[in-house]
Amino acid sequence: AFDFLKEGIVSEEEVDLNYAEAIRLIEDLELKNMLRREEDKLGAVLKVNAGAGGTESQDWASMLFRMYQRWCESKKYKTTVTNWQDGDDA
Incomplete structure (x- = not known):
């Protein structure tokens, strides 16, 4: 994404939005990974x-x-x- 920004293909705002979304998805995945055992559904x-x-x-x-x-x-x-x-x- 940063290469696209340097070349002017995307705006800085688009990079920031994509970065924020990627962080949110990673955090959701980390939470789901921590709560993967059977007893975690209780x-x-x-x-x-x-x-x-x-x-x-x-x-x-x-x-x-x-x-x-x-x-x-x-x-x-x-x-x-x-x-x-x-x-x-x-």
Whole structure:
């Protein structure tokens, strides 16, 4: 791709897009390679606790929960929330 860039066949933007896509594909392949054993298809439990820190800690735990929830949605994983406790409002 860099030779094509030097010769003006493709733009720098195209090279950057192709590079980013190649990196994404490699990372997906690495994850699939790590999770190739039979037991890797089993479920997982994730527990997010706010801990000490008041409302800032609660806000952070909520953001972290949403991040994991959206990541699971993007990977088409099924999620279930078994327990949720709202924190105190400031």
